[in-house]
Amino acid sequence: MTPAHFIIPIAALLCLTPWISSGVALVMGLVIALTLGNPYILTIKNWTHKLLAISIIGLGFGMDLGVIARSGIEGLGITIISISVTLILGILLGKILKTEKDTSLLITVGTAICGGSAIAAVAPVIKAKHHEVTVSLGIVFLLNAAALFIFTWAGHALGLSEWRFGLWSALAIHDTSSVVGATLQYGPDALDTGTIVKLTRALWIIPVAMLIGLWRSFKTKEKTSGQKAKRPWFILGFILAAAFVTWFPQWKYEGHQIEMFAKRIMVLTLFLIGSGLTRETLKNVGVRPFIHGVVLWVIVATGSLLMILYGIAEPMGH
Template sequence: MNKTKIAKIAFPIAALLCFFPFVSSAAALVLGVVLAVALGNPYVDKTRTYTHHLLSLSVIGLGAGMDLMVVGRVGLQGIGYTVVGISFTLLLGMLIGRMLKIERDTSTLITVGTAICGGSAIAAVAPTIRAKSHEVSVALGTVFMLNACALVIFPWIGHLLNLTQTQFGLWSALAIHDTSSVVGSTLQYGPESLQVGTTVKLARALWIVPVTFLIGLFYFRGQKVEGGAGKAKKPWFILGFLIAAALVTWIPELRPVGHVVETVAKRALVVTLFLIGANLTKETLKSVGIKPFLQGVGLWIVVASCTLGAILIGWIH
């Protein structure tokens, strides 16, 4: 039996196993990466599509276990440091990109992905700047690799520094690229961490709209439309998350059902992390050059370190 046949059997079985409680979020991600690199992903087009849809449905499901009043309070508290953090990251990222002489579009996409919410921000901004397909691939590949690292490294650092669940949730939301990896890391750390991290990250994701508009307003417009990345995706799942939270908050009778939906959503997120790992193919790894990767890593380390420092001294709480 060749690798392709083995992979066609192994991937569905592994995805099913990830739905069970004995598989952690980190283990699911690593399993996806190992299978993709060792055997190749024969379903890569499907897993990329399923990843987006399953993540959206899972985040909506998490809303069914949250109090809308808490969600609103946490979201409003974060406006100040969100504006400062996004502005700082955008400026620093473009500066690093110029220093390393990286293609402007690629540098912009990596920077925006770091500043707001990873792949979602990249998908929204790419059509605005008319980025070419290979530039989008490089940016997404860089972000995917750093997301995988964050899922393993962040909980370890959190426990090493004895961060509270609130502190860890804040740090994850502000320093990890994608919503899925924020949820994955905070899910390991504790329920309060999950609630804070998810809420702050989704509130931050709303900034895709004004940031994309401003980039489109001031960005160089001389590029050709051919080879662009296509239509921007709108993060409608944020609205679904808020509606689900509103229903269980204002209709107490729905709370028992809401907890069941939340439990299923948490396991669906673990499956999502497996799919994210499965999307990290050899081709994706090869597409990321050393300079874009260095920009992504350097920017991420500075942002994560500064954010952690601000949380520890009480500037962000």
């Protein structure tokens, strides 16, 4: 038994208390994994996706269905534009840097839609190799960790309103977990907007994965992989949870309690994500793929921020 066998469970339990913020939880996981190692790595990988889904569904109990519909419609136009532009830029950047074709595509899809979830959905469709998936996930993970701190600091420095910060986070941060983590620190309106727009964006996983499969099969004249893209069912759970408290307002107090608990589960999830960054993962990340991921992310983050600052992405009423 190593010290990590005892420290990781204790740290995980601490994340369920109000004393640990999302940023602290992520860093705590990173430090433990990189210094002591993680003997629970396989168990944690299995539970991370489950806890993420549970926490997102739980957050739905604290939201209004009308607000979700309005925010989803308001962010739809910029979502379509940003996904399309990111995919084009990512493919071009991969050719310029001469990154491996499938690695480049996975990094691009992860940046365009929703990080690890999009990579996991597209990988079987294009028959990506194990090392290509590992590298892509590693880069997305590193950028997610950085975003959790950079975005909150930048949002306050620029004086962004909670709605603007929530939209920016949803458009420019890779994974839903880090969007929730960043907006959770910024304020309740930022959390609502960021979560709703990001989940609306995640719905594009399936059609994009299908189009990529068709495009790849057309180019190679082969049948697409029999494996199907994973469907983000937790989004439906989120909507149903919001619908329940909207249609039955007498349950709003209980819904709020569930939402508060879901926020703690999200903090725990961020700790588990942080503890999943091992030394092996860092070794697998090559220079060109990393440059590809960083440059594409900076372009997306800067471009979406400018659109928001100049009111291109801002609907009336904000």
